[in-house]
Amino acid sequence: MASLSVSPGGTLELRLPLRVVLLSAGSAAIAWTLALGLYTRRRGRYAPATSSEDFVRSGVAILRWLTNYRSRTCRQLPIVSTVAPNYLRDSLPATAPEEPEPFSNILSDLSEKILPGLTHWENSASFFAYFKPHSSYPAVLGELVCAGLNVMGFDWIASPACTELEVVTLDWLGKLLQLPERFLSCSAGPGGAVIQGSAGEAAIVILLAATRRAQSRRAAASRSAGAPLLGGAGATADACTGAAADDVGRSRCVVYCSDQTHAIIKKACMVLGLRCRALPTSVETGFTLRGEVLAAAIDADLADLAENWLPVAVVGTSGTTTSCAFDPLDELADVCTPRGLWLHVDAAYGGAYACLDEVRPLFAGLERCDSFCVNAHKKLLVPFDLAALYVADRRPLLHALSLTPEYLRNDASESGAVVDYEHWQLGLGRRFRALKLWFVMRRFGASGVRAHVRAGMVLARRFADLVATSEVFELAAPPSLSLVCFRLMHARVPHGSEDDDALHMEFLARAKARNVFIIRSRLGGRLILRFACGGIEQTVQEVERAFEILRAVARDWMASTMMTFRDVAQHFGNSIAANNYPAAFELLTPEAQAVYSPESLKAAVASMTCAAPGGIQEVEVIEEGILEDWPAKQPGDVASVYVALTGAGFAEAVAVIVVQRNCNLLIRHLEWGRP
């Protein structure tokens, strides 16, 4: 029945056939006695992993390791990880260890194997890419408590404190952000808030609720009109969702946003099976979604009876990813309210700034919106994941996400006496995430949170001033909040061209090599550089240092690598004058290099100058010899340049045709001698 053996490693192995452990009654006593003995013996072997003392000792080591990482190590490592794919698989065993390992092994692996594979988003002094996340020590401790308690919080009764602290803390945050009363749980109405994992999950929840609400209304209107629905696409009952028999199919439901809206909205539509219309924005209106553009799009859909479109929601953005633009919520509400559309505000980044009086005007109209989502893990000092989602009416969420049948729905839950958050989210389980936000608001105080948020704006202002007065950069848009969009100032290639893109991308790569990390985006067709800063811990010195590096990179590069066509021609002449034919050869295009060699260049010069003693002594680009147009000009050709080569007893020349290849200028054709 049961077998007990000693493995080569000296450990006892118990093999119990399934039926013994699960089903057998007769021999249970023997099997159980054997198993219990082994079980008791085993417990001792895993004692380190279950010991309180070991936990505290290892925990202290990790706390110290983390402070060391955040304040020191991460500033010594490359800001963007340089590891190759599968670096970790190659350095870790293929299977879990059979026996327990000491904690010290893990800690040293963290330093030696994990850290080199990280990009140091938060703590590096030179990370100005994306919207830099901001966490804080108090929030990290909040996560520690969350993990240590391992509370189950799917509904109120599962652990009331988990739900109630979330309700209270989100009200605190809502007041700190000066949100309209209707979004608060403590208001008299049906509003409330919930923590989601990310703004993307929040978008799925909201768009589902909006869709179900719109479908129900359309069905009710159709029933009361006594007429069949327009069209019939997807018009069927869904027993599981309780949808009416004359439901409008999801592929007919339309969500409106702008071409600046974050991809999470498109993804949410993809998950839910909705149609997503990204409406155009322009440089003239600051890349915002205007009410008249929105109204026209919706009304066109409503007029299209053949397609039976059902507009369900509009997503406005407070702080777009590219340029931190704010859609005018007032205008959007003017469109949505009379048409009964759900107006959701994706304030993932910008929402945090609502705590500042001086930024409040950008949120005008919020009191007429249906929902609002801010990522506390972006700017509000908590680590990922904490997206705070506020709704003016919780009932559409409950109706869309609750499995509780109609007859069991209770006033307590719908009125807010008891909150069961499982019906406000996609999954069932949830962590006690309110703790970390609670820790932050208590340890920093409301004043500290505001100071932190405001700090980013001060730093961005400083960077913008430096850009505006520099000789190599120019602002691409007015700085907004903590973001500065800028460009290289140049007249080398047409702005917005592929060459212009290549120029900026080459600049980014060079900046990264100097360990300053910023990224590109596109505004009004032109590639731009984004510098995002902020945080109570970031110093003005760090921002100024980053700027100096960026300026040095741009200046050096423009001065050396980025030669003008005159420079290229001059450089070519200088090289052959100095007998440095390999350097001259490097200035040729690959095609020209296939024709010439350093040796053939040397031979050509020798034959032209008749090997005069002293060689070429003067090299001069002749201004009048520069042609910007000529009969055989090819695409990419920049100029034909005439370079005079003078020496003892000769006055020769070479004409070179300079061509643009990506952001390099090269010579594609040579013509030796005076014409």
Next chain:
Amino acid sequence: MASLSVSPGGTLELRLPLRVVLLSAGSAAIAWTLALGLYTRRRGRYAPATSSEDFVRSGVAILRWLTNYRSRTCRQLPIVSTVAPNYLRDSLPATAPEEPEPFSNILSDLSEKILPGLTHWENSASFFAYFKPHSSYPAVLGELVCAGLNVMGFDWIASPACTELEVVTLDWLGKLLQLPERFLSCSAGPGGAVIQGSAGEAAIVILLAATRRAQSRRAAASRSAGAPLLGGAGATADACTGAAADDVGRSRCVVYCSDQTHAIIKKACMVLGLRCRALPTSVETGFTLRGEVLAAAIDADLADLAENWLPVAVVGTSGTTTSCAFDPLDELADVCTPRGLWLHVDAAYGGAYACLDEVRPLFAGLERCDSFCVNAHKKLLVPFDLAALYVADRRPLLHALSLTPEYLRNDASESGAVVDYEHWQLGLGRRFRALKLWFVMRRFGASGVRAHVRAGMVLARRFADLVATSEVFELAAPPSLSLVCFRLMHARVPHGSEDDDALHMEFLARAKARNVFIIRSRLGGRLILRFACGGIEQTVQEVERAFEILRAVARDWMASTMMTFRDVAQHFGNSIAANNYPAAFELLTPEAQAVYSPESLKAAVASMTCAAPGGIQEVEVIEEGILEDWPAKQPGDVASVYVALTGAGFAEAVAVIVVQRNCNLLIRHLEWGRP
């Protein structure tokens, strides 16, 4: 322009109009100088919250507080929180504090305000409800590192270590669970694994991928047949999802599962807009979904050309919530494979047991399934949230969840050279959750994980033995894994009746009052009690102690409160014999109490016995006088009982009609004197 003021609290307040901070160029220098000075001054005020020393000191206090909670406090508190709704709102301020608070305030609030609002799922010695979660100290430290690093991991390049450790760790886990090779990233095929927040989120991802795959296949088949699609519901293009113009609408797509499947699957269908068919199971087949039942349902749908159903997926369960039943994967695969349906295995609870050889037969057929999800936060020693989702082919996920347009899809990503997990999940951002699982496997070793999982089975076996040999309980099903389903052994009311339900629920409440927490469920129409145990830290003594309490509750209750109808009649006679008319009155139904009073009972007895000296001296239920049926019997009536009342000089009687009210027996009618 800018204003600087001193608030009543003595703090400096800066007010900068928006246009100054954001847009003004002219006065920027002044504003910036002012702001920078304030900003620098402020930084000092929030120093405690940003100081490394403070972090370590506070962190150590939390580590100690957690060990104290897990080993002591949680065993002293009521196992199920007894707080009333809104208890926390009433004890916390209505807004965040304006100024920073010391850490000690938070710690004392954790003890005094948070802990009483928790139900101690994991650490209580008496929690045997649901499927008890199992975390561990090493995993808590993994979460601490995760929060402290605050790594962004949406795609590989964002922080390669985050992605790669997840790939490696899930391969380790897959091998530990003896999963088929096709699910591992290290296999040659397109399989792989990803961490999801919960089995519910995993189900949404999988069912979306399955739906899109089925829709594409149907569309392709229809195109190649050159014929229009059957039916036309939802048959329209969706520009956003890239669905074909002849797409089948989602409300036509069908997911099959059983009536024992967890509600998360129904919820996933609700979110996605799919139809969910829960097929019946029975006690005869151990509450499992059988292949023939499944095949019949699918084939009926396929034959229903008018409805144009599109079967897309089947969900089998390994370890159902109610009875820990295992659907026969082999049978389900036999049905799914030839029909091209996606077969997903929800092994949220049971999956962990796949690491044990003796349980492996329950997973026969897994090598033919398309996906498999196990909640490591249930049994595998990590705190919520870590659902490990394995797929045999990653490509349908990428196609369903990636926004990358077709022409940018790359072989590297699809072949597995680089994994971008954002395309394997609903949201964009993700935490570095692999750390906690990695910590667990290293600190316990594979042998320790197996020992932990096996321990629960040993304990369940012990509990089942105690139940089987007890005088008050009986097994309701064979014990499975760490779960024992049992019932009160009684012949009082029909099994499966409402009274039987009430009886068991009253028992649960009494057990909870004695601080042993188990829950009910329903199997084959009868209410059952679930005792779930397990974990390397749970002791046999704890299980035995819980059993003794449960047995004592049942025995005491049955012996006292739960009188038989004979007991009721006898007790009534004894009470009037003892002149305790209030006690006799309490045995009457409310209706009878409206007719009688203690005084009128006393008067009736006096008139019947003629106030004989010594009163009633003997009370006897006369067996022959018990009627279980009689002409005027009403619903709920249990018996009419004849009670002889004898005293000095009289031999009288009372006939009482005993009726069942919930789980109490009461007297609804009295008839004084011999007939």
